[in-house]
């Protein structure tokens with residue numbers, strides 16, 4: 001029988017994770033079947049105990065369960081504990097162990113697409129202070145010792161996240177207009193807000209005209225392939241990166257935790273673009 005894997009969350013119907021993991025299972029001759037398990041917020045406890053009973057070998061976790069699941073696991077990796085969110089769970093010997101591969105997934109995408117930025121230990125601005133921002137900002141601050149400033153609509157959340165990043169590097173909390181005025185301080189600007197998911201959103205979340213030439217602009221969204229934020233950055237002549245590399249690398253790191261194999265990622269990105277995006 002094939003080993004069982006999957007994704008829990010809601011809504012998840014449009015997730016590319018089954019296509020990605022099932023492609024890799026076939027590619028590497030590993031017996032596995034990755035499925036979508038829609039789980040509403042109120043059904044998480046029951047779903048986790050069913051997953052244990054069904055001996056699902058590994059699963060991903062997405063909205064709205066990334067934080068709530070922590071207390072239901074037998075063990076949580078230290079980085080995931082610091083981030084306060086889990087996106088990958090391994091079941092071994094009847095125990096559930098939680099990890100977070102989102103932030104490292106973003107970092108690996110950055111390393112592959114723009115290696116020169118990593119070597120320079122850039123000053124980074126993260127826009128947004130939600131769950132995705134926490135994974136990315138804390139990973140970049142911890143792994144690179146990079147200065148990571150946070151700007152967010154709700155200021156108190158920016159203050160809390162920049163304080164958490166401050167444990168690893170200098171970090172500041174900013175309002176949108178402050179961030180706009182001092183955009184020339186940053187080599188990398190990352191939009192983690194969900195605004196670009198709205199098809200009617202036609203304005204960049206902040207004005208980008210103060211950025212120095214060569215500043216890299218990244219967005220965690222991969223569909224649409226260019227949010228208004230990335231379109232504006234491109235119009236101003238900046239290099240840009242969308243969220244597809246992060247999606248594929250966070251998946252590859254999860255796949256490695258489940259199977260011991262780190263799968264090929266560039267081919268996967270091209271496959272997803274060709275088939276689904």
Ligand code: ATR
Pocket residue numbers: 127128129130131132133152153154157192193194195
């Ligand atoms: P995720 O897990 O994707 O990060 P989240 O935790 O709900 O989702 O966070 C969404 C982020 O997008 C937050 O930083 C949110 O700002 P607030 O903290 O002020 O709510 C930001 N966001 C969403 N819609 C926004 C909008 N219209 N304008 C500005 N920021 C927005």
